[in-house]
Structure formats: C-alpha cells, structure tokens
Amino acid sequence: MNKSMPVWLDSKALPILDSRDVVIIDASLAGIAAALALARAGHNVAIVEPRTYPGREITATLNHWIRPPQGMALPALPELIRTCIEAGGTTTLNGEYPLHPDAVKRRLEDLLLAADVRMIYASLPVGLCFDGDSLAGVAIGNKSGRQVIACQILIDTSPSALVCRLAGASFSDEPQRLIPGRVTLEFDHVGSLDEDVLAVPSALGVVGNVLHVHRGYRGPLHVLVEAAVLLSYPVTDAFEMTRRDIEARRKAIDIAFYLVENIPAFEHAELATTSYESAGLLSNRLASPPPAWVEPLTSAAIGGVQAALSAFAGPVRGIWCLGDAARLDDTARLSLCDPIMAAQTGEAFGQAIADAWPMPASLTTLTMQPQRSCGQVHESYPRPAVREPNQPQRGRTYTWHTVPAMPVPLAYDGDVLVAGGGTSGAMAAIAAAREGISTCIVDMNPGLGGTGTYGGTHSYWFGRRTGFCAQSLAVVNDVHQRLHLPPAAGPIPTWNIEAKVYALTDATDRAGAKILLNALLIGALVEGTTVQGVVAATRFGPVALRGKITIDATGDGDIAAFAGARYVYGSRRDHAVMWYTLHQFARPGRTRNNFTSTVDVSNIEDYNRAILAGRRRGDLSHDHDH
Ligand SMILES: Cc1cc2nc3c(=O)[nH]c(=O)nc-3n(C[C@H](O)[C@H](O)[C@H](O)COP(=O)(O)OP(=O)(O)OC[C@H]3O[C@@H](n4cnc5c(N)ncnc54)[C@H](O)[C@@H]3O)c2cc1C
Structure with missing residues (x-):
C-alpha cells in the first residue's frame, strides 16, 4: 500500500446521538464556563470530551492549586473556580487554595448536570456535517464507531484546534x-x-x-x-x-x-x-484576518482575555475557536492555560455568543432518516475497507444521517500495529521492536499501562508471576530503585503507577516502536479476511495506521469486533461480565477502585452512564484501597 494514498471511510448512515443548539469540544474550564452561560441563557448544550473527566486546566495538567490575584477574595473569583475550591475546603496555604482532583471532577459534572448540559466522554470529533454552507452537526468517534450530534454552533476549546482543522482552516506559518x-x-x-x-x-x-x-x-x-x-x-x-x-x-x-x-x-x-498533559501553547494561530461571516456579530470585548468576538471566529460560520488557535497574542493565548483566566474567558464568551448569535427556533437542518436498522455503506473506494461498529446501543431506535465518503491520511505503514497499550500491548510492542521489526502502538490514554496504570490497579493478588509479567515488573523496578521505592515483588507485587507508566512508555520508545497516545481506535482496516490495521480518532483528526500484523491488545477485543468477528458479550453461558470499577484517589497516588456493577464499553451511551455513576459511587464498595 502506498503511504501517500489515503484510506477511505465510506459514505455511511450514522446514528444521531443527540440534537443540540451548541456542542462544545473539550470539557475544559473555558468550555464548561461557556456551556453553563449558554445553558442558563436557554440553549441546549452538549460537551464532547476525549478524556473521561472534566476540567483539563486543573485536572489533566495537575494544577491542583488556585492562587487568586493579589487582593481578590474568594467570592470575587469565577463561579467555576469557587466551586472547585469549595469542593476541597476553603483554607489557604501560603496564599493558595489546594484542590482535590476527584472532588473537582465531581463538582464540575454536578454543575453541568444541574444545567442540563449533556456530557459525552471518551469521544473525539472526526468530521463535520453541513446543510449547504451552514454547519448542521459534528460526527464524533469512539469505541462505538462514529455517530452524529446535530448542532448549529460548535465551540472548540481543544488546544489542538481540532474542529478548525476538520473544517480545513489555515493556520499561521510559524517556525518549529x-x-x-x-x-x-x-x-x-x-x-x-x-x-x-x-x-x-x-x-x-x-x-x-x-x-x-x-x-x-x-x-x-x-x-x-x-x-x-x-x-x-x-x-x-x-x-x-x-x-x-x-x-x-x-x-x-x-x-x-x-x-x-x-x-x-x-x-x-x-x-x-x-501531569497527564503538559500546559503550554500547542497549536499555532488561525490565519488572519477573521472571516467575513463574523462581521455582523458584535459584542463587548470578551472579559478575561479582553478580545473581540472576531478573534475566536473559525473558518466556517458557526464554528468558534476558544483555545490556542484564537487570534490572540501569545500572552493572551497562554493565559487560557490558567484556570481563573480560562473560567473568566469561557463565561464571558458564552454570554457573548448567547447575546450575539441569532439562534433560530428550529435548530437542526440535518437530513434524518428514521428507523434505519443499521448504518449502510453507499460507495466503495480503494481497499482496504474500513469496518466500523454500526450503532452504540443495539436494539435502540436511532434516526440516521448519511455522511459523505471521507479520505483519512495513512499516518503509519509498517510491520506490526499494536492496538491498545496496556501491559500486554506494551510488552508486545517492546518485544517486536527489540527484534528490529517496525512497530507502532496506539492507546487512548496519555501513557502506557492500561488497567495496570490509568485503570488504577497497582498490585496483583493472584496470577502469573513469570514470563512477560516478570519482564514488565523488572522495568518498573529499575524506576522504583531510582525513586527510593521498595521493589514490586513478593506474593502481592505492588507498583507505583507513575513509575509503571514511565517505565513502559520509556522502554517502548527506547526499543524503537512508534507510540501514538490520546488516540481512540474507531475502526479496523480489512482486506479480504485479514485485518491490516486500524483507524484512530486523534486530537488532530482521524488517521489510518497499517500493520502487516495487527495485535488487538485493547482488552475489549475492539479491533476484532470492528472487523466483524463474532462474539458474545460476557460469559458464553449467561452473558455475565466482570464488575466495572472507576478508580478514584483516596490519597495522592493511592487509588481506590469503586466497583459499580457493569458497563458495556462498546456502547458509548452506557460507557458514559458508567463514568458518571462510578464517580458518584460511595465509599462502601472497593477493595484495592491501600
Ligand atoms: C481491580 C482489579 C484488580 C486486578 N487484580 C489482578 C490480579 O491480582 N492479578 C492479575 O493477574 N490480574 C489482575 N487484574 C487484571 C489485570 O489487571 C488485567 O488482566 C491486565 O491489566 C490486562 O492487561 P491488558 O494489556 O490485556 O489490557 P488493558 O490493561 O485493559 O489494556 C488495554 C488498553 O487498550 C486501550 N484501549 C481499549 N480500547 C481502546 C480503543 N478503542 N482505542 C484506544 N485504546 C483502547 C486502553 O486504554 C488500555 O490502555 C485486576 C484488574 C482489576 C481491574
């Protein structure tokens, strides 16, 4: 296969997950503040977030403190920031309010739920839907494949300016x-x-x-x-x-x-x-000047960064960029990484849009086809074909919207493609790369280790202790030693989660494997009866990754299922599945796994229900609490 040739996602009827006036990309503080302002002004709002938690400027970046500007008392801070502070107590230490990350995540969600804002986690935009020249919706990708959310305004608060990229925006040409x-x-x-x-x-x-x-x-x-x-x-x-x-x-x-x-x-x-993610400028600015469609919309300068609404106008009417790519100077763009400034700017921006945007009463003009039983492929492009799951919830009636065929760049073409970077995927990638085989590994998390790191599992009570298990603990123990931590050994080996993320990611990188993180696998490349790779939604748009051999290490069998392999959910006898746990931090670095019945991760609607429920699970149902 020629690397310069794209892979084609066929034209397909996608299920419409929801219809909203406004969809906000990233549950950043700026995004949440804008969502609340718009929802309180009477708009119907959803937030799509690639992570499984909100509040990036505090949570993903580990900015677990708030230092109010000189002389600013707690009541004068933006509502979001006060809420985050009050979640963990209001005593200052050295002029700063310490924040508790789990409490912050839950309080932010509570605010959104109370304002009737829908949250869709573990999903990334992969395309846009238009009615003529007008924006009519966004296609998102996740473990259920692709779905559409109808909307007429898209506010992109992602640092990578993902929506603007999908809309074909031009960016300023700055040197690396x-x-x-x-x-x-x-x-x-x-x-x-x-x-x-x-x-x-x-x-x-x-x-x-x-x-x-x-x-x-x-x-x-x-x-x-x-x-x-x-x-x-x-x-x-x-x-x-x-x-x-x-x-x-x-x-x-x-x-x-x-x-x-x-x-x-x-x-x-x-x-x-x-930090799960570093804080700082990521994307270059949208090319100036602002597009003509924004000219009739006027507003006072947006508080926080003090800029005109036009600074945030995207390449297509209805698309806004409230992130790194906004037409702001470096100081103002950087200030959006600061939680207080992000919250202030998001709130003012949401109010400005609510005041300035002439939202018609009937919002969506998406062409909908009711009662289709599953997504159907209409056109065929050069192989390999992309196979995707058809609908999030089997048996549920969705309305459908047909999206046109779409080329996806082939970003990797090598020998081995490892889908999923948990302990098994990481060890597979290390083993293959050490043999000199060209290898690429992909995961939705910001580092490797899966259940054994970001999943919050930090000890094994049972199971094998030899072979690859011993090898993975050996790389972790090298890091333990330098951090003055006891070795992960004995009958119940216990590891430091950060040490394991680092050890596996570093060993995979040093072995020479290409690593792609924060990428959601949404489809399988299939040629004949052979899986030849994957399609991943990334923070810069969807990409295809090809491997002569594809190793499905997703733990959920996602790639095999996408490719059409027959499976039963849960045990063959009664379809019972293992309990599901969403870890929380009882103390710094000490996870507590709260068991919360079950989840069907192949159904994005159930996946999201489980995340919200898991975060609200009480203290009474955990075992790994050390
Ligand atoms: C609370 C708890 C206690 C446990 N105790 C023990 C024990 O005592 N002994 C024992 O042997 N085992 C134990 N286990 C099980 C053990 O942790 C797992 O079997 C092991 O971690 C699985 O590793 P894996 O690499 O196969 O899958 P995972 O670690 O689940 O890795 C799968 C990876 O794929 C990624 N992924 C999945 N789908 C996608 C997608 N669509 N797009 C992108 N990325 C995707 C995930 O992000 C993840 O990183 C326990 C598990 C839990 C939850």
Missing part, C-alpha cells in the same frame, strides 16, 4: 521551536521544606533553573512541584504531540530522580504522579 511550558509532579510524605522555590542544576533543563513548590490538600507533607520546561511548538499532528508528551514526562521523571536523590526533604518522599 522550543518554548516554555509547564509540568507538575505530586509527592506525598515530603519532609520539612523552608522554601517554596528550589534551585536546580541546569542539566535538568528547567527554565530559570528553579522549581516552584505548592502545598497539597493533605497539608505540609503533600506538595506539588511545578517546573517550566521547553516544549516543541507548534505541534501539527498526533505523533508530534505524543513525542512532546513523552519528552515532557521524561523531564518530569528526571526532576523526580533529582529531588529524591539530592534534596533531603524528598529522600523518603513518594512520587504520586506527574
């Missing part, structure tokens, strides 16, 4: 360079620290050679260490973004090694985690 961004490390059991600024050697690559210490919600022993590091900018595809994330994590772990080995207060400290 390194610019400062931010990573954070969380430690528990830290000794006495006199200073909140720590000088570090230049070899660590920290901008200014200083680290900033913030206090965590557990008091003086619990600290967050913030470092400015150089990150590549602008990033224009998902592999580049993964590369940048791996480098950021490497720098964070080097800082952890340095602190534990050289600063007495950290000698017995326990690393809890590092």
